[in-house]
Amino acid sequence: MIGSLMLVMQSQKITLNDIDLFLFHQANLRINQYIQQHIGAPEEKFVNNIQRYGNTTAATIPGLMHEAVSDGRLKRGMKVATVAFGSGFTWGASIIDW
Numbered sequence: 001m002i003g004s005l006m007l008v009m010q011s012q013k014i015t016l017n018d019i020d021l022f023l024f025h026q027a028n029l030r031i032n033q034y035i036q037q038h039i040g041a042p043e044e045k046f047v048n049n050i051q052r053y054g055n056t057t058a059a060t061i062p063g064l065m066h067e068a069v070s071d072g073r074l075k076r077g078m079k080v081a082t083v084a085f086g087s088g089f090t091w092g093a094s095i096i097d098w
Contacts, residue, residue, distance in 0.1 A: 003037055003084045003094040008080070009090075012095050016041055018079055019095075022065040025084035045047035047073060060084065074098060 001024065009015065023047050024032050036046050047064045056063055061082050066097050068074035078098045085091040 001032070001085060001091065001093075001097050002038060005035075005039075005081060005083050008093040008095055014079070014095065019045065019072045019081045020078035021067070021068060021074055021080045022046045023061050023080060024048075026053070026060045026064070027055045028086070030095075 003006070009019075016039055017090070019041070022036070022041060024035065024046070026032070026049060029048060032048055032050075034045065036043060045067050049064060049067055061084060065074060065080075074080065076098060080096040080098050081093065082096065083093040
């Protein structure tokens, strides 16, 4: 997940400081916490809901977006990083100018 995030940021010529909010696949909270600590981004920039809904598979990132908009954490003009992975050898990341 970290490698995928770094590649997409490099392609967009942005840094971690440019990201306002991180929306990561919710398969495992400890993985997401590890990534947050490893990249040194503040906890308040991460949205997690696995503790309430479990692993919502393909609905993870749209669900996080809805929740972040509803609670006012995701606002127009923000730069959002999304990262997800699936079974087998699949992963992806994107940068969204909300």
